[in-house]
Amino acid sequence: xxxxxxxxxxxxxxxxxxxxxxxxxxxxxxxxxxxxxxxxxxxxxxxxxxxxxxxxxxxxxxxxxxxxxxxxxxxxxxxxxxxxxxxxxxxxxxxxxxxxxxxxxxxxxxxxxxxxxxxxxxxxxxxxxxxxxxxxxxxxxxxxxxxxxxxxxxxxxxxxxxxxxxxxxxxxxxxxxxx
Amino acid sequence: xxxxxxxxxxxxxxxxxxxxxxxxxxxxxxxxxxxxxxxxxxxxxxxxxxxxxxxxxxxxxxxxxxxxxxxxxxxxxxxxxxxxxxxxxxxxxxxxxxxxxxxxxxxxxxxxxxxxxxxxxxxxxxxxxxxxxxxxxxxxxxxxxxxxxxxxxxxxxxxxxxxxxxxxxxxxxxxxxxxxxxxxxxxxxxxxxxxxxxxxxxxxxxxxxxxxxxxxxxxxxxxxxxxxxxxxxxxxxxxxxxxxxxxxxxxxxxxxxxxxxxxxxxxxxxxxxxxxxxxxxxxxxxxxxxxxxxxxxxxxxxxxxxxxxxxxxxxxxxxxxxxxxxxxxxxxxxxxxxxxxxxxxxxxxxxxxxxxx
Ligand code: HEM
Ligand code: HEM
Ligand code: HEM
Numbered sequence: 079x080x081x082x083x084x085x086x087x088x089x090x091x092x093x094x095x096x097x098x099x100x101x102x103x104x105x106x107x108x109x110x111x112x113x114x115x116x117x118x119x120x121x122x123x124x125x126x127x128x129x130x131x132x133x134x135x136x137x138x139x140x141x142x143x144x145x146x147x148x149x150x151x152x153x154x155x156x157x158x159x160x161x162x163x164x165x166x167x168x169x170x171x172x173x174x175x176x177x178x179x180x181x182x183x184x185x186x187x188x189x190x191x192x193x194x195x196x197x198x199x200x201x202x203x204x205x206x207x208x209x210x211x212x213x214x215x216x217x218x219x220x221x222x223x224x225x226x227x228x229x230x231x232x233x234x235x236x237x238x239x240x241x242x243x244x245x246x247x248x249x250x251x252x253x254x255x256x257x
Numbered sequence: 258x259x260x261x262x263x264x265x266x267x268x269x270x271x272x273x274x275x276x277x278x279x280x281x282x283x284x285x286x287x288x289x290x291x292x293x294x295x296x297x298x299x300x301x302x303x304x305x306x307x308x309x310x311x312x313x314x315x316x317x318x319x320x321x322x323x324x325x326x327x328x329x330x331x332x333x334x335x336x337x338x339x340x341x342x343x344x345x346x347x348x349x350x351x352x353x354x355x356x357x358x359x360x361x362x363x364x365x366x367x368x369x370x371x372x373x374x375x376x377x378x379x380x381x382x383x384x385x386x387x388x389x390x391x392x393x394x395x396x397x398x399x400x401x402x403x404x405x406x407x408x409x410x411x412x413x414x415x416x417x418x419x420x421x422x423x424x425x426x427x428x429x430x431x432x433x434x435x436x437x438x439x440x441x442x443x444x445x446x447x448x449x450x451x452x453x454x455x456x457x458x459x460x461x462x463x464x465x466x467x468x469x470x471x472x473x474x475x476x477x478x479x480x481x482x483x484x485x486x487x488x489x490x491x492x493x494x495x496x497x498x499x500x501x502x503x504x505x506x507x508x509x510x511x512x513x514x515x516x517x518x519x520x521x522x523x524x525x526x527x528x529x530x531x532x533x534x535x536x537x538x539x540x541x542x543x544x545x546x547x548x549x550x551x552x553x554x555x556x557x558x559x560x561x562x563x564x565x566x567x568x569x570x571x572x573x574x575x576x577x578x579x580x581x582x583x584x585x586x587x588x589x590x591x592x593x594x595x596x597x598x599x600x601x602x603x604x605x606x607x608x609x610x611x612x613x614x
Contacts, residue, residue, distance in 0.1 A: 106285045113287030113295045115400045115583035120567050120575065189592070190562045192384045198571040200382035209561035213597030227282060235275050242267040 085251050087147040093140045094252055100133055101175060105227050112220075127182070128195045134179035141172065153246040167233060174226045180204075181222065185215035294400055296590030299583065302407035303591075307359040308417065312598040314361045316591040318372055318388075320604055321355035322450075322500045323557025326511065326548035328377060334543030337471065337518060338463035340572035341379040343543055351376045352548060353559040354450045354503055357390070362604050365499040366491035371447055373455040373477065374564035375546070386568040388584075389455035389477065391447055395530040396437040400583035406434060433531035445485035450503045451512045452481040459566065459584075460527035460576035463518070472521035472576055474534065477514035477546060501610055504551050511549040515542050527576040553611035554603040561600065563592040 086094070104126065111122035152161050186193045187203035189212035194200050205211060241249030241256050249256050262270065280289075287293040303316040311319060327347050334343030342348055356363070357370030371391040376384060397403045409427035410419045428435045447453035455477045464470045495501070506512065520539045526532050554560040567575055567585040575581045605611045 106282065109282060109286035112297075112586075113285070113290075113293055115294050115296055115299060115586040116579070117575075117577075117582045119296070119582045119586040189596070192382055192568065197569075198381070198383065202382070207561065209596045210599050213593065213595075213599070216593045217597055231275055231279060234278070235271055238267075238271040238274065242262055242271065243264050245261065 084150050084247055085254060086149060087143065089143050090140070090147060090149070091252060091254055093136060093143060097133065097136055097140065097175065100129060100136070101226075102230070104129055104133065104178075105223060105230075108223055109227075124194075124196070127186075127193065130179040130182050131195060131201070133175060134183075137172070137175040137179075141176070144172075150247075150251045153244075153248065156246070164236070167229060167236075170229055171233065174222060174229065178219070178222060178226060181215055181219045185212055185219055188212040188215060294404060294583075296586035296588075299400065299404060299407075299587035300590040300594060302404045303359055303587075305411050306407040308412045311359055311361055313595050313601040314359065315355075315595060316359055316587075318355035318357055318370070318374075319359050319361040320363060320365075320500075321353045321554055321559070322503055322605070323552045323554055323559035324352040324354060324503075324507065324548045325550045325558070326350050326352070326546065328516070328544055328546050330544035331542070333541055334516075334518065335466070337465060337473070337520075337541060337543070338572040339466045340385065340463070340570045341381070341383055342377055342385055342570065343572075349378050350546065350548070351378070351559055351562070353554075353562075353564065354500070356499070361601070362496075362607075364492075364494065364496045366486075366494035368441060368446060368488060368491065371450060371453050371455075371499070373450070373453070374559075376559075376562055376564065379570050383570040384568050385570045385573065386562075386564050386566065387457065388564040388566055388588075389457055391453040391455055392437075392440070392444070393456045393458065393474075393476070393533050394437060394440065395458050395580065396434045397431070397580075398433060398529045398531045399579050400587075402431065402434070403580075403583065406431075437531060445483075446488060446491075448484040448486050449481070449506065450499060451506050452479045452483050454478050455514070457566075458530050459578045459581050460521065460525075460530075461569075461581075462527075462574045462576055464572050464574065470574070472525065472527045474519045474521075476517050476519065478517055480513040480515070497605055497608060497610055500605055504605075504611070507548065507551040511547045513548075514546045516544050516546060517541065518543055528578050530578055530580050553605045554600075555606040556611060560603075561596075563588050565589065 085091070107122045107126050107129070111119050111126065152164060183193055183201065184205045187205040188208045190207040192200040193203065237249055237252070240246055241253070283289050287295060300316045304310040328342065328350050329347050330343050330345055332343070332345035334340070353374040355372045355374065356365060356367065357372065358367070372389060374388040376386050378384060397406055405427060409423045412418055413420050457475045460472050460474050462470050463473050518541045519534065520541070521527060521534065522538060525534050551557070565585050565588045567581060569575070
């Protein structure tokens with residue numbers, strides 16, 4: 079197995095690895111900031127909003143790349159159940175990388191906060207001020223955030239099984255090299 | 258990878274990698290550090306101190322009244338900070354008067370914080386939020402002390418009263434808290450929300466157009482002449498007398514305060530809200546706050562905001578006071594709890610006293 083058809087398109091790979099770093103950083107920042115009342119709280123929150131919005135923009139670009147570039151086929155000998163799990167988990171990952179920042183933006187809007195990207199630059203609200211809506215969206219942002227982390231753990235585990243045990247080209251299709 | 262790992266070794270390696278990532282995440286989230294204080298721990302301490310959670314209410318300063326009006330800047334503030342509040346002109350303001358404590362139905366006749374929170378709507382979607390008390394100092398200097406003080410005051414389940422021995426033990430190690438309590442005992446309590454001075458207490462930093470930064474505190478000084486409550490008759494006052502008074506005064510005419518910026522002298526502590534800066538400071542009057550409307554929390558538009566003191570515009574930043582990030586995190590924890598619980602009708606609305614206007 080070799081050649082361009084067995085790899086994700088270059089833009090897809092670039093986006094995948096850039097966003098992998100950003101999303102993992104966002105999960106650590108999010109969990110870290112709510113755990114503390116030290117100066118790290120406002121400092122991390124100030125990074126959290128613009129990084130989150132950057133992820134939203136990149137995710138939309140990535141969706142466009144995904145719809146216009148055919149991904150390499152999964153190995154023919156992959157059991158159907160695993161192939162289905164791969165498909166479903168990838169849909170969920172896309173859904174979460176778009177939904178998480180949208181929920182963040184929507185909840186800050188509903189909470190009556192200025193959605194500050196950086197000092198002096200605020201985004202327009204995407205929901206009217208409604209404290210109960212804030213309450214539910216804030217809870218959803220937390221729950222989905224931790225679900226996102228678990229899903230990513232499963233995804234990385236599966237990728238490493240492909241790369242280290244099955245050595246079937248799936249890992250290389252995204253990494254560009256390796257098993 | 259040229260040479261294949263044995264599957265069992267590879268599986269161990271994978272489990273190890275995933276385990277490390279999960280462990281790092283648990284560390285970041287504080288689950289491995291039970292002594293790390295988060296906003297939720299402060300909200301818990303406030304609830305425990307009250308003896309019961311009050312669903313739907315602020316975990317502190319639960320009893321409040323909505324006000325609104327405008328700020329007329331006189332332009333002098335532009336020399337101190339490039340904040341959009343300071344160029345001469347008018348900025349709309351939403352505000353909230355409140356009393357300290359987590360009980361939304363408590364009587365107004367208590368020797369507690371009288372407070373004013375403000376939200377300035379600046380051009381281009383910027384905001385400046387403030388929450389101020391009528392004392393120039395605060396009882397504790399750090400969030401850890403804040404939690405300890407709340408815990409020392411938790412009511413005993415048998416007597417429903419705090420255990421004086423626990424409070425004494427806390428005070429023995431905290432002369433600054435003792436000094437604050439002595440101050441509260443002797444300082445006069447304003448007779449109305451209209452004639453109190455409200456202090457930022459915490460220091461902030463102002464950054465001017467040239468990028469120069471200076472430490473400041475500020476206070477809103479009333480035009481209404483000061484009068485004090487008789488502390489001996491506090492208990493005898495009607496439950497909502499301060500809020501009813503504010504509603505009545507505002508229906509008769511506006512209330513005004515001057516925003517006075519106090520510039521730090523060399524050597525003034527910016528990281529400790531228990532220490533007053535004392536006399537001999539440059540004071541700059543940067544403009545006049547006019548409040549001309551009031552409404553109950555149920556009818557007005559202030560209850561559902563979080564007056565987070567770190568919602569700041571360009572030209573204003575936090576100081577190194579550790580209370581500021583703690584307030585931001587704790588207000589947020591309180592806000593997310595009361596948001597999902599849903600707001601409840603306030604004391605004035607329950608008593609049918611909101612129609613004074
Ligand atoms: C942090 C977050 C991550 C997210 C959100 C994420 C998301 C995704 C998504 C949505 C796909 C489907 C392909 C696409 O359309 O882009 C994918 C594929 C892939 N990812 Fe990730 N990924 C992450 C991290 C990682 C890491 C750390 C690894 C490696 C250890 C990895 C390895 C792979 C591999 C090998 C594929 C190709 C799978 C296939 O061919 O179906 N990913 N990833
Ligand atoms: C990929 C995008 C994002 C991820 C993965 C993410 C993740 C998280 C996580 C894990 C938390 C902690 C939740 C908890 O423990 O309850 C959190 C909190 C938060 N997030 Fe996000 N987030 C994202 C985007 C955003 C965006 C775009 C905004 C705002 C514009 C935002 C605003 C917030 C706020 C304000 C908090 C909580 C602060 C508090 O309650 O004190 N997030 N986020
Ligand atoms: C570490 C110290 C402090 C903690 C933990 C704390 C905690 C809280 C909490 C949890 C709330 C309720 C927030 C909400 O649900 O919206 C609150 C409200 C308030 N706090 Fe503090 N506070 C602290 C220091 C201060 C200081 C120094 C001041 C005065 C300068 C202050 C003035 C106020 C005022 C005026 C309100 C009511 C705001 C409103 O009307 O919404 N607090 N505080």
